[in-house]
Amino acid sequence: SSRPAAAAGALERAMDELLRRAVPATPVYELREKTPAPAEGQCADFVSFYGGLVEVAERAELLSRLAQGFGVDHGQVAEQSAGVLQLRQQSREAAVLLQAEDRLRYALVPRYRGLFHHVSKLDGGVRFLVRLRADLLQALTLKLLEGPHIREMDGVLKSMLSEWFSSGFLNLERVTWHSPCEVLQKISESEAVHPVKNWMDIKRRVGPYRRCYFFSHCSTPEEPLVVLHVALTSDISSNIQAIVKECPPADPEDKNSISTAIFYSISLAQPGLQGVELGTFLIKRVIKELQTEFPHLQTFSSLSPIPGFTKWLLGQLSSQKEHSRSQLFTDSEARELAELTGGPIAETLKVFLSGSEWAKSEKLVRALRAPLMRLCAWYLYGEKHRGYALNPVANFHLQNGAVMWRLNWMADESLKGVSSSCGLMVNYRYYLDETATHSTSYLGSKHIKASEQVLNLVSQFQKNSKL
Amino acid sequence: SSRPAAAAGALERAMDELLRRAVPATPVYELREKTPAPAEGQCADFVSFYGGLVEVAERAELLSRLAQGFGVDHGQVAEQSAGVLQLRQQSREAAVLLQAEDRLRYALVPRYRGLFHHVSKLDGGVRFLVRLRADLLQALTLKLLEGPHIREMDGVLKSMLSEWFSSGFLNLERVTWHSPCEVLQKISESEAVHPVKNWMDIKRRVGPYRRCYFFSHCSTPEEPLVVLHVALTSDISSNIQAIVKECPPADPEDKNSISTAIFYSISLAQPGLQGVELGTFLIKRVIKELQTEFPHLQTFSSLSPIPGFTKWLLGQLSSQKEHSRSQLFTDSEARELAELTGGPIAETLKVFLSGSEWAKSEKLVRALRAPLMRLCAWYLYGEKHRGYALNPVANFHLQNGAVMWRLNWMADESLKGVSSSCGLMVNYRYYLDETATHSTSYLGSKHIKASEQVLNLVSQFQKNSKL
Amino acid sequence: SSRPAAAAGALERAMDELLRRAVPATPVYELREKTPAPAEGQCADFVSFYGGLVEVAERAELLSRLAQGFGVDHGQVAEQSAGVLQLRQQSREAAVLLQAEDRLRYALVPRYRGLFHHVSKLDGGVRFLVRLRADLLQALTLKLLEGPHIREMDGVLKSMLSEWFSSGFLNLERVTWHSPCEVLQKISESEAVHPVKNWMDIKRRVGPYRRCYFFSHCSTPEEPLVVLHVALTSDISSNIQAIVKECPPADPEDKNSISTAIFYSISLAQPGLQGVELGTFLIKRVIKELQTEFPHLQTFSSLSPIPGFTKWLLGQLSSQKEHSRSQLFTDSEARELAELTGGPIAETLKVFLSGSEWAKSEKLVRALRAPLMRLCAWYLYGEKHRGYALNPVANFHLQNGAVMWRLNWMADESLKGVSSSCGLMVNYRYYLDETATHSTSYLGSKHIKASEQVLNLVSQFQKNSKL
Amino acid sequence: SSRPAAAAGALERAMDELLRRAVPATPVYELREKTPAPAEGQCADFVSFYGGLVEVAERAELLSRLAQGFGVDHGQVAEQSAGVLQLRQQSREAAVLLQAEDRLRYALVPRYRGLFHHVSKLDGGVRFLVRLRADLLQALTLKLLEGPHIREMDGVLKSMLSEWFSSGFLNLERVTWHSPCEVLQKISESEAVHPVKNWMDIKRRVGPYRRCYFFSHCSTPEEPLVVLHVALTSDISSNIQAIVKECPPADPEDKNSISTAIFYSISLAQPGLQGVELGTFLIKRVIKELQTEFPHLQTFSSLSPIPGFTKWLLGQLSSQKEHSRSQLFTDSEARELAELTGGPIAETLKVFLSGSEWAKSEKLVRALRAPLMRLCAWYLYGEKHRGYALNPVANFHLQNGAVMWRLNWMADESLKGVSSSCGLMVNYRYYLDETATHSTSYLGSKHIKASEQVLNLVSQFQKNSKL
Incomplete structure (x- = not known):
């Protein structure tokens, strides 16, 4: 904001130039399957340009230009809509109508979706898109971005992420003191509900009478997406300090003393996946896991904060x-x-x-x-x-x-x-x-x-x- | 076909009954994000019913009914199209037009896509859909199925599979004699170009001066999707028997004698993934892999059959x-x-x-x-x-x-x-x-x-x- | 044997020359802890010379010369024995007597033990010694070797191997169809009791209602030392063909139908480890393993051949x-x-x-x-x-x-x-x-x-x- | 020491009683191979009794009684020595002399060696003996133990440990931030030369321009025996704070800037392995490892403290x-x-x-x-x-x-x-x-x-x- 107008203008021109170059053109309908993928460098340019923007406002600006300038071609949509309507009135054979609808469907795909699609195929591309959506959501919160085009782009991204982070591709991983330090550090840092104070604190939360699970995507093991902490107790806990503060028994677990699982913290470790149904599915999956380990476990409950x-x-x-x-x-x-x-x-x-x-x-x-x-x-x-x-x-x-x-x-x-x-x-x-x-x-x-x-x-x- | 008409009628009624029960209703546009997932059993019913159909003709019949009866609601499409056209003429604000287009987009999603989506979340669900598409393609080949609706359904399936089997989620695995027998058996069975005769034959094809790679999906490691066999030679081979018949030297590889990589067989191990761009990408990926292992490797060529x-x-x-x-x-x-x-x-x-x-x-x-x-x-x-x-x-x-x-x-x-x-x-x-x-x-x-x-x-x- | 005498003489001279060079001198007692290890090459020479001897008779000859020429220094033993006896009569203080005994103990170590000790530290050295002992035992069977010196050397080797292959260092591995082909090939080849006919035969022996376990040394995983095959049945089998010939049910195991474990084959995969207590320990270990997997398993029995x-x-x-x-x-x-x-x-x-x-x-x-x-x-x-x-x-x-x-x-x-x-x-x-x-x-x-x-x-x- | 005499007497009687029961009798020479192993419980008793002694003085007392009371039978040694001397004068055939020597060798084995041998076969037995020797060495340092018998026992233990922890059975493991927290905690705690202050300190020591390796025994992976820290630099370091205090560049390593490896800390993580040649071998092994990773690395040096x-x-x-x-x-x-x-x-x-x-x-x-x-x-x-x-x-x-x-x-x-x-x-x-x-x-x-x-x-x- 304190940048001189000239510099800002230069950056904006660079953005326009980049987008013109990096966003693949949409092939005509007939050639949509015969079009070679854009050169790898083309989409990689976008990734590195974006990565070079340090300030959130700059990133927001680029996203805004992408959303506004490379969305749906409304003229095309109108034309194909008219075509569908006309065919419908003529009651033509199914094949013709179905193809017209497919053309319409094709016209309704925003052009930036092609960019996202090709970026997703790059090494680390999906991870990049998750971070990009996190930026987008942050910019919405900060009111740096708004308007229907950006919400549409968020919807497109969310729907792509939902396909990729579908439950069939998630792995449940359990965290223990034998997990890599890398993982334990990430778990600690992403704990939003009851912050982790030090290493002994986290050691306790993965030790006896505790369980810590997370989902990772099968393509990026050891990278937590959403994390669930569980305490194994003999009744439904009514106090959180009893769980995160007091030392649990140093002795190994006595399975017979365990009748209850308390979900005392669930945190999304990747803000870019907000709205992608991960937490619900994680709880379901962990319940199954615990029932396998403790066949007699019967009581399941959260101990939840009441923010607000x-x-x-x-x-x-x-x-x-x-x-x-x-x-x-x-x-x-x-x-x-x-x-x-x-x-x-x-x-x-x-x-x-x-x-x-x-x-x-x-x-x-x-x-x-x-x-x-x-x-x-x-x-x-x-x-x-x-x-x-x-x-x-x-x-x-x-x-x-x-x-x-x-x-x-x-x-x-x-x-x-x-x-x-x-x-x-x-x-x-x-x-x-x-x-x-x-x-x-x-x-x-x-x-x-x-x-x-x-x-x-x-x-x-x-x-x-x-x- | 030789089945008495009465029995056939009973089966068809069972199919209609199943589809009515199993294919989730499409929520109205406003509730599309607030609708709970159908009960697990609902989609699982479809999977088990389909699995119980042994004959390809029966499966084709079920798929045909699904494609015809649970596709796009053309009335809805027409209505939303008209809405979009009208708004366009009124030059209303962007938000209104974009929402109208999104409603139209939503109307263009065939209802069976919801079924496929929920099936994909079941354990083994994606694998099931790959087999289902293999059946569909086989039935098309056998002329048991035809028509625009079934081609549309094939397109929907192919596009879903393309998202899931995107290159970011594929792992390159190398097969050696230390790989699990399970894998070597699968590799042998899926070799379509130069059939594997026995275990010594396959041992040779994964031994010195040979490489065998495949892509697996990150959610199902050790399950070959597409397989590439490579011979490492000193010049471009002109004879396949020199590669698959003669014993290669028992000695360990002499890296200096290797200047050329011959791709002598590429086979799709999952027929249901036909048209999903796997082979091209596998060749590119293997070339990179070989260049890392043999920095001086310069010549890359296939030795290909000429079927037909x-x-x-x-x-x-x-x-x-x-x-x-x-x-x-x-x-x-x-x-x-x-x-x-x-x-x-x-x-x-x-x-x-x-x-x-x-x-x-x-x-x-x-x-x-x-x-x-x-x-x-x-x-x-x-x-x-x-x-x-x-x-x-x-x-x-x-x-x-x-x-x-x-x-x-x-x-x-x-x-x-x-x-x-x-x-x-x-x-x-x-x-x-x-x-x-x-x-x-x-x-x-x-x-x-x-x-x-x-x-x-x-x-x-x-x-x-x-x- | 048909070799001309001159050539034989040359080989024998080469052997003597090698042994002179390769067998480390025994340091005097006082310096036994301050003596640097022999140069790596020194012992490696022995390994490669030995490996170059193709005929078993030649190997036997070398072993014989090693056993005869590089054993205990009997003069030293006698001298130290006399020293111990003298001290005993003088009833000197404990420290003096204990040191004299330790000198005597040191004198009783054959010089070739030093060679074996240093060979064991080479890459693959222990494996080499196992093969060397296998040769030695074969030569004894073939009467190519005999006499007290060679029996002493065998005893020394066996005692060294017993320390190294002690139960604390053995890993129990289970073989399944997911094990590396390498392992399944080794298992098949080492099956001495009921020879494996083909790959379907071995697939059956590692499939449902069967277990195949082996011990490997922790330093060489996936290398079977001793192998045990088990059939899981409902009563004590009285016929081996029922186990190795008939196809087991293709269905997954029904745990409830299993009450009995039949050990139907146990084979030493490394002949050089004969006399090292592996089989007994393997059976004990497998029984524990099976009891963990099948808590209700009660009956354990062999079905054994009666060779001879x-x-x-x-x-x-x-x-x-x-x-x-x-x-x-x-x-x-x-x-x-x-x-x-x-x-x-x-x-x-x-x-x-x-x-x-x-x-x-x-x-x-x-x-x-x-x-x-x-x-x-x-x-x-x-x-x-x-x-x-x-x-x-x-x-x-x-x-x-x-x-x-x-x-x-x-x-x-x-x-x-x-x-x-x-x-x-x-x-x-x-x-x-x-x-x-x-x-x-x-x-x-x-x-x-x-x-x-x-x-x-x-x-x-x-x-x-x-x- | 402040314990009343009566209680002390009771403990000592319990010790004598335990040793009588737990230390296996030495079989007569003829039956040495036909004697069944002592019941598992027999040696396990010793382990649990010893583990129950909390004070180092009590442990020392038990070890002293074991060393004194269950050593070599000097009468047997004298008798067999006399036998050997007699045979030597009679110049009898080799077989007779060799057997007499073997009997003498057998007589020279202290009885407690049998106990250690059987303990080593228990689960965790070798680890127990390492700790036992650590206690023994500590007691020697504290002058709680002394005398030739205890030194002899230490020698026996050290020689057994030297066989087991022979280089052929050691695995080189590299520590990084992806290693289990368990391992990083052990590494931190065993760093004796330049103590680790906190987790960021250790993260730096396993990060870019640093290497940390340890040997583990192949039977207990992830358990450091001896640890070596290396700094990768452009010249021979003359100051340790430059290595352990300053932040290394956050950038990934530039291989070209690395010409020198500085061993700046080597620590034995298991005091019971003192005198077992691990450090020397670790340095040799790490040099090989570094040469593989950095073919142009030429300068190797320590930066060592001068304690005393x-x-x-x-x-x-x-x-x-x-x-x-x-x-x-x-x-x-x-x-x-x-x-x-x-x-x-x-x-x-x-x-x-x-x-x-x-x-x-x-x-x-x-x-x-x-x-x-x-x-x-x-x-x-x-x-x-x-x-x-x-x-x-x-x-x-x-x-x-x-x-x-x-x-x-x-x-x-x-x-x-x-x-x-x-x-x-x-x-x-x-x-x-x-x-x-x-x-x-x-x-x-x-x-x-x-x-x-x-x-x-x-x-x-x-x-x-x-x-």
Whole structure:
């Protein structure tokens, strides 16, 4: 942005020049199978030019020009559409209609798809496209890119990646202390949920009573795409520090003491694969793997974070009219909290909950337990986006067919846990016989399956907020 | 076919019933990303039903019903086409047009593609689809199937397979005597060009002065898709028996004596992958591999069969008017041959060339050399199909950018060699610096690059046939 | 032997010259740890000279010279012995006596041990020594070598090999159709008991309901030292053709139908390792492996050949006085046999049993069953060498602690089976709880543990032969 | 030691009881090959009892009892010695003498060798014996054990380990960042010369321009026995911090810039293998490996610590008579140092050199350079133990045939480097053509091969000390 306009102009000209050279022309329909592949160098040029752009804004600019300038030829589409319509009216024989439709289909393929296709055949080409899509998504988030053309290009990329990263081509790999350091370093770095502090920390997470699995693509073994951490326990965990902080027994595992698998972290290691259905499939696959290793394992559940709850709650507190009766707290709760915090509760709570110190006050922790459990239950169960759960972790597990099973108070007392979700965590439980039914029901009728505990909390919330 | 009509009717009803159940419905456009995958059993039913059909005709019937009944919804296509045309006239904003085009694109996807997509995610699903396409191609060959719908389905399958078997996902594997017996057995069985006689025969073909490579998909290692056999020699071989019959030196290879790589056999091990560009890519990849192992290797050539030459020649002999002057032989040749065979040469040669005994007569071998070399040069160089070389092997190597380099007389004296191509073989030579140019030139202007020897033979033929 | 004396003399001089150069001098006791290893070439010379000797007699000659000329220095031994005795009488302090003993120990090491030691450190050196010992043993068998020096050298070699091929360094490998062809070829070639006919034969022996295991040394994986073939059955097999001839079910194994493991062939693949305890240990190890794979497997037994029985029986027939009452057959048996064979039974039986045609005569097979079972039981149970079972296979399994369990009539109808053991085979059964006890009892008190069936047959023999 | 006598007595009785039970009896000579192995449990008892002893003193006690009570039967030795002597006087035939010698040899085998032999066959048995010998050596160092019996037992163990860990059974493994974390952790922990600080430190030592190799036994891959670290440079390094501290270029290696291999650390990872010739062989093997990877590599040298130099120097300073003329420093050096340190130089230098602060004073560093280089040269070259170099690192490289090539001032400025060797390091250079000659010459005539630089420094020392 601080670059002089002249230099920027030069770069833009170089981009246009590159794209003109690198993006293969679309052969006419008749020759589509007889056209030799573009020279290797042609597409490799694009890869190295792109790799040479260091700033995300520059990459975004190039992607924008590619999306805008090398998409579908709308004239062609219109022409072929008209052809199809005309044939349809003439009720010609099937062969003619089918060919016209195929021409139309061909016309609807954006020209940049040819570039992506040929790049994918280069050494490391697919990996390059994954990174390119990660850049694209980042640029969308940063608002460096927007508009229908770029969304179309994202759709094209996502659909290509979905074909390549289809479940038939994924390998499940287990991580242990015998895995290459390279792999353990990658696993550590991609752990987004409960960050890995040091090497002893990761050694523990791959040691006894723990499992760590990832999917890799069969063409790039030892390269994690999506990672799942599991704790093997005797009951459904209600506290994450018990899993990631305390030393597990040094003794070898006693298989008989294991009845429960807790999925306590799932992370996408390749941001460019967002939206490609990997996590759901990984959980299914790991459940099968664990059932083979532990035939008597019966209970499967997540112990999941609730990102966004604190933020949502602060929003609720803000939107309450001062001096009006609170809809968030009962009268007695409000009194107790006012006493403890010594001020108008909406305001003081906003200050408290913006920090994490409150979690060290036994009294506050006790006083907030009931209202926050209730509010959080509502946040997870009642707040929606296009009819589905607003909270993305909830939405993920509910799509998989899990049940919203138990809210856990003070389940994550880490700084991150307290500040992002007031220390609350939730178990999504997988009843294997019913996940398919629940999944269909959630996706179809948008119905959330929840336990008694959760439903009780929700109805308490509803009762209170109606006052 | 001999089955009673009632039973046939029952089977057909079962097929309709199966397809109704197994082929997933296409979700409406808005829900296409929110629709849960069909239950695993749904698509697995199709796989097991299909597997239970033993006769190729039954399988063809099922495929035909799938292609006809579960293709594109033409009404939808017409509707969306009309929508696109209308928007185009209204010059609405890009977002609206792009979405309309995407709806049209979506409408153009045949419903059976969803079935194939979900089958591909099953364990062994991709392998199943490869076999299914092999059945489809066989049924087309046997005329059990035909029509535009089935050709469209073949196109859809081929394009899906092309994505999955893209070069980025193929592994080059070398076969040696240390490879698993399983692999060597598969390699032996799939050798179509020069059949493997026994285990010592295959041991030789993977031993010193020989290389055997194949591509496997990264998800199914040790499963050959396409296989290439190479002989490492000191000059361009003109005889196949020298390669596959004689014992190679038992001594370890002397790298210094190796200057030439002869590709003497390339076979597709999976008929269902026909048309998926594997062979061309394998040759390129093997050339790189050999250059790494033997930096001084400079000469690359095939030693190729000429399937169909005898058949073509017999056709030529038949179509000649009896008693007219032969256009195939010069007068002196005709005289000599008449003397040797003792009859009207067209007739007697047809008898001779239909068998393989003639190759044992030194006199006949000498007398036929000149005319057959000339005729064969013409067959390879001059006979065309849609402008490209009629002979499929020639077409393959010319597309790859090779030069039609040398015709070899009595190069394959095996029964198969004599009866299918009068003992002739041909070298297609790869000049690495020029293959890209030649390939483009052949594919574009249909020009065949040939050596002096070949061109001389061709012009002899032309001179003679003009008489 | 047909070589002219002059040439022979030249070779012998070359041998002496080589040994002088190649066998490292023994350092004086004080410098034994400070002496640098001989130059690599020095010992390598021996290896290449030896490898250049093609005839076994030449190799024997070299070994003989090495054993005679480079053994223990008897003078040194005597001197050190005298020193030890003197110290003993003086009752000197322990340190002095222990050092004297150590000097004596050092003096007792033959000089050629140094050669072997240094050869073992060369690339492929241990493998060379295994082959050298195989030559030595062959030369002993052929009487090309004899005498105490060579037996001492064999003892030295065997003890070195025993250290190196100790069980801690052996890997158990399983052979399947996925093993390298190299391995399957070696396994086939080393199968001494029931020769492998072709590749389908070996494929069957590594397929379902069969197991094939071998030990390799950890430094040379995929190189079989000793091989064990196992059939997995539902009862103790009484016929070998049922195992090696008939096709096993093509279906995958049904684990539930397997209750019994039959060891039907054990072969030493490296003759140079004779006497190094490999077979016993392999059987123990395989039993553990099978118990892990099939927890419910309970019955373990061999189905073993009885090499030497026919030979022994012919000897018995020969040594019988003509016209005297037979001690081998009962009167009624003798009558029946005389009738069937039409001659004096000792003579005619000798003729019959020297061939294998008799096994095709139902009558003879019936008539010989009782006497041959009885005689064979005695041969296995009663015939001894230094107090242990004369039959080497019996001795092997009894040492391992197996029970002589069942004699099987017409258990091996192959040419080899009929001619070497009249078609008889025997099961040695392993009762896992008792093998240790039985082994100790056999090795200590030379007592053979046998089943009722065997003991009955033995007592029938004894009763009859006492008549 | 603080244990009550009664408890100690109980433990000792338990030891005696264990040894009686666990140490196999030596079979009489005639039955030595027919004696079954002791029951597995018998020797396993010893292993688990020993493993249960936590204190090193207790282990030492058990080893002492084993060495004393289960050694050679001196009576037997005397008897067999007498037998040999008698036969020798009677000049009996060879066979008789050889057998008598063999009996004597057999009598000279200590009984505990049988225990070790059988333990070695247990799972993990060899590893156990390595640890047992490590304990034994530690106990010797701590003076918990001494005497000829224990030294004899150590000799027996060492000779057994030498057979097992013979070069033919060692695998060279290279460590990279793709090696298992397990391996990298072991490598880090066993680095004795330049301790590894953290994971980035070790990542650098296995990254570009570095090599790390180790030997493992073929039966226990991934278990380092002895480790060698190499830096790949353009000249002979004179400073260790340049190797282990500074970040190496992140770029991939440029092979052309590499002409020199610096062995900067060699560590025995298994103390129980002390004296088993591993390091020498590892260096030879790594040189071969590097020559294969870098055919143009020509210069090989160590950059070695000089442990003990400071200690020796302090000793020299102490033993100088006060007020006499210094033999360690020239008059002018003494004057300068006295000025700088402000006191009687022997005393003040002793204080200075006992610490490491002096290395931060530029003046002192300059003033001490000449005298300390000279003194250190003498320490390495002139100080001897039994005629060989006193300094163990020097002795190791000189035995290998290296040349004492260059003393480097301020080559290791770490705390450890300054305090143990006044910051000095030395290069031992390997001239590949001459190492064999040098090795023999050093081992035989005890002659040290040194460069001009070193010899000059030595002669300066001699000149000065003679004054």
